Every structure is written in structure tokens, then in C-alpha cells.
Amino acid sequence: MLITRGNARNAGLYKHGANKDMPMNGNSDWATCGSICQGVSHYRDMQPCQDRVFTHSNDMSGFHCVLLADGAGSARFSQFGAEIALASAAVLLEEHFDDLFRAFPYGRTAEKAIVERVQSELVNLSETGIDPTDETRDILNLPSREELPYVPCELRELASTLLAVAVKGERYVSLHIGDGVIGVQKRGIGTSGVQVLSKPENGEFANETYFTVSGNASEAMSIHRGRIIKRHSEITGFILMSDGPEASLLRKCDMRLAGACGKLLDACSSLPAEEMQEQLDYALSEVIAKRTQDDCSIVLMTRRK
Amino acid sequence: MDRIIEFDDLLDNPTPRVPVVLCLDCSGSMTGAPIEELNRGVKSFYEEVYADEIARYSAEICIVTFGPVQVETDFQTLDVQPNPPILRASGLTPMGEAVKKSLDVLEERKKKYRDNGVDYYQPWLVLMTDGYPEGGSSQILDEQVARVSQMVQSRKLTVFPIGIGERADMATLQRFSPNRLPLKLQGLKFKEFFAWLSKSVSRVSQSTPGDKVTLDVAGLSGWAEI
Structure with a gap:
């Protein structure tokens, strides 16, 4: 089989971090589920999957977030970044x-501060070094862990995109740097369905985009804010x-999302967590990933039914 | 177990395109072995790109010849147009006008990509000549030199000026290539050059955001005088 999945856990460093080590689908009003899948090209080139997903919920405060990052193909440690x-x-x-929701008194400085803090964390990581698995060390011809426990790297080697949606109570904020898409599912008068909330930001050419590094x-980051429930519609x-x-999920000529997006979100809102995880893993690796050479990742957050 | 989604639930997007313009000197001095070898080289280029399952749907080849200046084949992927035109040698060498036509059709094509939501990679311009500019306007030549240089400097175009034979005007080709020296073909090794070009196009067609597609410098020795 050309596609493998779930090897994100081998990336190390953040054991509590993204992907399948973390519990998806909590007991709150919002259900979440995420999956990643190694692309054919990365399998062929013996590169790990560089996509990552992350979810976090704080039922006490009513805060929930889902995040996704796609490590740059040319950056050898981008999965760590x-x-x-x-x-x-x-x-x-x-x-x-x-602060981000109100955008006052900070305005864009709130977004800038977030980018600077993320970049600061990445600089720290590049200086203190990463701890690749033995397999990754062999592939990249790096010293053994005994010789060099943590491998310092250049900041640019940690480049990734960043997509995030956070909900708190009845408000949401989304952040987006680079390509990939954030879609929003709405129900209401004249607005039902899944629409693009934040579109991919590429450069002129297909192999150009913006990264966290x-x-x-911060100028390239797009931010959207809004309320979950409006007079005539609800997210x-x-x-x-x-x-x-x-x-295969976004038609670029008119920025329309595929029907598959709505089906995945509907399923996430109603299926038990384990079953949803298995279904999303299958959908990603056996359907969606068959249409691309690239790594694939999806993370969902839906109102529970 | 019923599955949530199937292939029917997905959308189709066009494969991201790699526009390649071959701006080829087919003036009278190319008569004989040079034009025959050029035709063989272009044919092998088509065959190799077609054989690459990604590049076949991604590379769009346009051939502009001079003189006189004409578009032999407009941008088309090889799954649609797998057969190269037969090039014939005649006329003078209006290089400036040919480069102008190449860049004009390229701009039109990029607009079509944008209007139709088709992603594309940095375009490539291959300029091949065996002589000096002749029969064209020196003002147009100067304008096109500036236009190409500006595009190359702003990373909007990759250009490969190639000299054929001892009479090739390498100084003029150099003007079209601000970042690297123009290369001179070893003898009539068109086929080797186009094999290298098809591999390079294939690498571009497989690149993803963040990838830096570096030139296969080692491969140059197979066809270029270095």
C-alpha cells in the first residue's frame, strides 16, 4: 500500500501534541476529529508525512479549537515546526x-503578536534542537541520538502553513497563513451548506505560498471573526x-467546496468518536489521498446533534 | 460498513500547468542537418514529456519559430496534442520579434489560467539560435531584452538561451539571461538537451509549495559546452 497514515506520532518532541495521540471528540457541545495521511510523493521519497492536526477543548471556559499545519516539502524538519x-x-x-475577537484595542497588533510568539517558539526550537526518531536520523544521515541528542536546525527548516478555528461560547475566530482551506457549515434561511470561510493564499505560482517563518x-495571515448564531442562520x-x-474538495474556479465536506461534518456531529475517527481515516487515505501526490490532513469541529 | 464519502463526492480541478515556450531559430542557416536534428530533438521532447504521467497533463508546450515569426503550436498539454509540428528552415533571424511573440502568448495563457482558476508554475522560455539577430528591429530586440530581464529578476520566468554552432551570437543570448551564462549546444545534441529539459519540466510539475526546484547542473554536461 502506498499510503500510510498516523506516523505523525513518530515526529516526537510534542508527545501531547497533534494527531492520534490526543483525544478527539470530547464531551462538550462541539465534537472534533482530525486525521493525517502520508502522500504518495512523500512515501516514494522516504519523507515523513509533514501535515499535522491538533484539537484542544476547555469545557470550563467554553473554549474549543482545531488547528492544522502543513509542513513545507522543502523543509526537512517541517513536521516538527x-x-x-x-x-x-x-x-x-x-x-x-x-482580544482577537474584538480586535480592539489591539487591532492587527493582536494577530501580529500571535505570529511573533509562534515564530519565537520556532526560533527556540531551532536553537535547542529537535529529537528525530532513529529512523528519521538514518534517512536524513544525522548523528545518532547518543552522539547528538538534539539536532539544531535553521528556522526555515521548520516552515509550515497554519490554519486555526477557535470557538468560545457563541463567538468564533479563524486564523490562516498559507494554502489550505477553512470551510464553514451553516444552517439557515438561504445560507445552508458548507462555504469557504478562508481561501488558500498562494503566490502567483502553484509551488509558492506563505509560511509561519x-x-x-503576519501581513499574509487572514483572520475572520463572527458569531455562531445570527438572526437567520447558525454555524x-x-x-x-x-x-x-x-x-479534490475545493473547486478553484468558483471557490466551491465539495459535497464531501458537508457529509464529513454531518457525520462528525452524530457518530461516536471512535467510529468517526475510523471513518475519517478511511475517507482521507482511501478516497481523498488517491487524488493527490501530496500529504493530506483534515480536522473537523461540529456542533453535536 | 457504509462509508461517509466516495469518489463521486469529490471535485475535479485541472492539473497545475507548467507553461513552456520553445522559441526556436528556424532561419535559412538552419537548413540541412541542424533543422533535422532540431526536429528529432523536439519529437523526443514530446515523447519524454508524454511518457511522464504527471508532466503529460501538466506541461503545456508552445512553439514559436523565427523567421518568419510564427506560432507553430499554441499552449497545449500532450494528452491533447501529442504530435510535434514539423519545423522547416527559411528566412532571416528576427529574434526580438520572436521573443515578443513568445512573451505575448505566454501572458495571454497566464490570463486564461487565472480566469479559469487553473494553478500554474513559473513559466519557462527556451531561446535557441544559430546566428545573429537579422531582419528585425533593434528597438524591439532591446525592449524584449529588458522585458525578459525584468521577468527573470522578479522570478516570473525561467529562461534558457542556447547557442547552436560556432556562429551563434552568445553576446545577445547573454543579454536575455541576467542570472546565468547562456549555454552552447555540443554539436547538434538537440536530443540530449530536450531529454534534460523534459526531466527538468517533470521535476517542476511535481513540486509543491515551499519546494525549491534546483537546476540539474550535472545533467548539463550531457549536451552543453561548459
Whole structure:
């Protein structure tokens, strides 16, 4: 089988971090589920899956977030950078949710502060070094753990995109640097279905995008804020995807999302956590990943039915 | 177990395109072995790109010849147009006008990509000549030199000026190549050059965001005088 999945846990460093080591689908009003899948090209080139997903809930405060990062293909340690970006962004979103939602008195400085904090964490990681698995060390021809427990690296080697949606009470905030898509599912008069909330930000060319380590990351970051319930409509879910699934879930000529997005969100809101996880893993590796060479990742957050 | 989604639930997007313009000197001086070897090289280029399952749907090849300046084949992927045109040698060498036509059709193509939501990679321009500019406007030549240089400097274009034979005007080719020296073909090794080009296009077509597609410098020795 060309596609493997779940090897994110081998990336190390953040044991509490993203992906399948963490509990998905809590007991709150919001259900979450995420999955990652190694792309054919990464399998062929003996590269690990560089996509990561992360969820975090705080039922006491009513805060819930889902995040996704796609490590840059050319950056050899980008899966480590992706994990750091997700973990630090989740903490910052929870700490500064109200600032980001109000965008006052900080305005864009709140977003800038988040990017700077994420970049600061990445700089720390590049200086203290990462701890690749033995297998990764062999593939990348790195010294053994006995010789060099932590491998320092360049900041650019930790480059990833960053997509996040946080909900607190009846408000939401989304952040987005780079490609990939954030979709929002709405129910109400004239607005039902899944629509693009935040579109991919590429450069002119297909192999260009913005990353967390880019000098202009804060300018490139798009942010959306809103209320879950409005007079005539209600948000029932969010879907975040990397550019792998984007290839078959987003029609670029009119920015329309595929029917699959709504089906996944509906299932996430009603299925038991374990069954949903198995279904999403299958959908990603056996359906969506078959249409691309790239790594794939999706994370969902839906109102429970 | 019923599955949540199937292939029918997905959408189709066009494969991201790699636009490649071959701007080829087919002036009278190319008569004989040079034009025959050029035709063989272009044919092998088509065959190799077609054989690559990604590049076949990704690389869009446009051939502009001079002189006189004409578009032999407009941008098309090889799954649609797998057969190369037969090039014939005649006329002078209006290089500036040919480069202008190449860049104009390229701009039109990029607009079509954008209008239709088709992703594309940095375009490539291959400029091959066996002589000096002749029969064209020196002002247009100067304008196109500036235009190409500006595009290359701003990373909007990759350009490969190639000289054929001892009479090739390498100084003019150099003007079109601000970042690297123009290369001279070893003898009539068109086939080797186009094999290298097809591999390079294939690498571009498989690149993803963040990838830096580096030139296969080692491969140059197979066809270029270095």
C-alpha cells in the first residue's frame, strides 16, 4: 500500500501534541476529529508525512479549537515546526481569544503578536534542537541520538502553513497563513451548506505560498471573526484542510467546496468518536489521498446533534 | 460498513500547468542537418514529456519559430496534442520579434489560467539560435531584452538561451539571461538537451509549495559546452 497514515506520532518532541495521540471528540457541545495521511510523493521519497492536526477543548471556559499545519516539502524538519506552531497557536488563541475577537484595542497588533510568539517558539526550537526518531536520523544521515541528542536546525527548516478555528461560547475566530482551506457549515434561511470561510493564499505560482517563518507572515495571515448564531442562520461546523485535500474538495474556479465536506461534518456531529475517527481515516487515505501526490490532513469541529 | 464519502463526492480541478515556450531559430542557416536534428530533438521532447504521467497533463508546450515569426503550436498539454509540428528552415533571424511573440502568448495563457482558476508554475522560455539577430528591429530586440530581464529578476520566468554552432551570437543570448551564462549546444545534441529539459519540466510539475526546484547542473554536461 502506498499510503500510510498516523506516523505523525513518530515526529516526537510534542508527545501531547497533534494527531492520534490526543483525544478527539470530547464531551462538550462541539465534537472534533482530525486525521493525517502520508502522500504518495512523500512515501516514494522516504519523507515523513509533514501535515499535522491538533484539537484542544476547555469545557470550563467554553473554549474549543482545531488547528492544522502543513509542513513545507522543502523543509526537512517541517513536521516538527508544524507541531510547535499548532501547540503554541492553540495556547495563544485561548489566552487572547477575546482580544482577537474584538480586535480592539489591539487591532492587527493582536494577530501580529500571535505570529511573533509562534515564530519565537520556532526560533527556540531551532536553537535547542529537535529529537528525530532513529529512523528519521538514518534517512536524513544525522548523528545518532547518543552522539547528538538534539539536532539544531535553521528556522526555515521548520516552515509550515497554519490554519486555526477557535470557538468560545457563541463567538468564533479563524486564523490562516498559507494554502489550505477553512470551510464553514451553516444552517439557515438561504445560507445552508458548507462555504469557504478562508481561501488558500498562494503566490502567483502553484509551488509558492506563505509560511509561519515567512518575514511577512503576519501581513499574509487572514483572520475572520463572527458569531455562531445570527438572526437567520447558525454555524454548525468548521472544516480545515491542507492543500492535499484541497485538490479534490475545493473547486478553484468558483471557490466551491465539495459535497464531501458537508457529509464529513454531518457525520462528525452524530457518530461516536471512535467510529468517526475510523471513518475519517478511511475517507482521507482511501478516497481523498488517491487524488493527490501530496500529504493530506483534515480536522473537523461540529456542533453535536 | 457504509462509508461517509466516495469518489463521486469529490471535485475535479485541472492539473497545475507548467507553461513552456520553445522559441526556436528556424532561419535559412538552419537548413540541412541542424533543422533535422532540431526536429528529432523536439519529437523526443514530446515523447519524454508524454511518457511522464504527471508532466503529460501538466506541461503545456508552445512553439514559436523565427523567421518568419510564427506560432507553430499554441499552449497545449500532450494528452491533447501529442504530435510535434514539423519545423522547416527559411528566412532571416528576427529574434526580438520572436521573443515578443513568445512573451505575448505566454501572458495571454497566464490570463486564461487565472480566469479559469487553473494553478500554474513559473513559466519557462527556451531561446535557441544559430546566428545573429537579422531582419528585425533593434528597438524591439532591446525592449524584449529588458522585458525578459525584468521577468527573470522578479522570478516570473525561467529562461534558457542556447547557442547552436560556432556562429551563434552568445553576446545577445547573454543579454536575455541576467542570472546565468547562456549555454552552447555540443554539436547538434538537440536530443540530449530536450531529454534534460523534459526531466527538468517533470521535476517542476511535481513540486509543491515551499519546494525549491534546483537546476540539474550535472545533467548539463550531457549536451552543453561548459
